Amino acid sequence: MTFYDRVDELDTLVDDFETPGHDFYVVYGRRRVGKTALLKEFCDGRPHIYFLAAQEAEARQREKFVETVADHFDDRVPRIDGWDEAFSYLGEKIAQERCIVAIDEFPYLVDENDSLPSYVQSFGDEQLQETDSMLVLCGSSISTMESEVLGHESPLYGRRTGQIDLQAFTFQQARDVIAYDIEAAVQSYAITGGTPMYLTLFDYSRPLGKNIKQEILSPTAVLYNEPAFLLRTELRTPGRYMSILEAVATGNTTPSEIAGASGIDSGPLSKYLQTLRRLRLIDREVPVTASSKQSKRSRYHVDDEFLRFWFRFVEPNRSSIEEAPAVVYDETIEPNLSDHVATTFKDVCREAVWAAIRRDDLGPYSEVGRWWYGEDEIDIVGLAPGDDRILFGECKWTNEPVGHGLASQLREKGERVRWGPDTRDEEYALFSRNGFVDGLADDLGDDWELFDLSRIGEILYSDN
Structure with missing residues (x-):
């Protein structure tokens, strides 16, 4: 797959790695935003250990991690009994060779052992600092990355030498991907938003309507259930959050309007809104002339064009889409698409x-x-x-x-x-x-x- 943009982020990683001394980077952001693609592009052509964590038992996670390290150094896989020994082994090896150590989906490791940040802290303080290598912790669970890696209470707080909060592409950045003329490009961006994976699923040799039907309205398409999947991976009880997102996507922007449309009382609603803001799924806006902290004229909006499209047109029409997706497009989406694109x-x-x-x-x-x-x-x-x-x-x-x-x-x-x-x-x-x-x-x-x-x-x- 073609690697798009991310010039500033890539240059930052390369410059810091090529400068003498150790580095400890944290890369995080929403799922599908291109974190793994950035890491792989950075690692390509440079000595590196790339480990992709999985949702499995701690012992198996640790085994795979040690096997990955040993394989890079063409070493026999040692017997390791704990994460402290695993990181100690890694430290011995990178003392001999300068390299990048990238641990992708780090939150999966923390889920199985919440003491893992302490082991990484010891590794960083006692071994990494004595090398010219770079450690990169990467994760899609924003809540875990912000609390267990970046938060004040984390053992890793203050240890990082840099961080990248990877954002979706702006329209300007997405133009490298969207091979339509400017008018159709704005329309297309209003549907996919700037998430790289969503952008690259569209075939820009096809009309926009056909892309919508094939890549979103087909029950077998990746994007058909994507928002529900995203919420389930971040939240234990996604139902109420989906109701809130649908309310906001359909034009309810004030807390009172959202409460009325979602059926959630204003008291608990505030907590749900804070969670959705922390996950970058919605954003709060105040008039540009007002103080963001003091203004009572706040409005909320879904902070992703695809989610806004999905919660407006797909989620409320799931039953009809299952039976007649073309009819939903012709009768519901196409007549209202200009209004959606206007935002x-x-x-x-x-x-x-x-x-x-x-x-x-x-x-x-x-x-x-x-x-x-x-x-x-x-x-x-x-x-x-x-x-x-x-x-x-x-x-x-x-x-x-x-x-x-x-x-x-x-x-x-x-x-x-x-x-x-x-x-x-x-x-x-x-x-x-x-x-x-x-x-x-x-x-x-x-x-x-x-x-x-x-x-x-x-x-x-x-x-x-």
């Missing part, structure tokens, strides 16, 4: 704003986000506190070109945004799927920027 388009436009800032086409602005108050909402607001400058932007994923009406509405809403002095400088931007009416650019003036899909694609491509 993703706003995120793509925010990426374009940051890219335009880096190119000096806009701003600069130090913060970019959404703003809302009461019935008013603005898709993009950029803040430059040092210059008393503010940017207002609207994004439209419609079949019609944007005209003067939207521009007038944006000006009016911008006047109601309380931020900065009365003498603040104001800039405006419009983003449109289908361009703009003739003469709009001339009528609006120099404080307006217009972005059609062609310009958005050019900005993101040149910034990549």
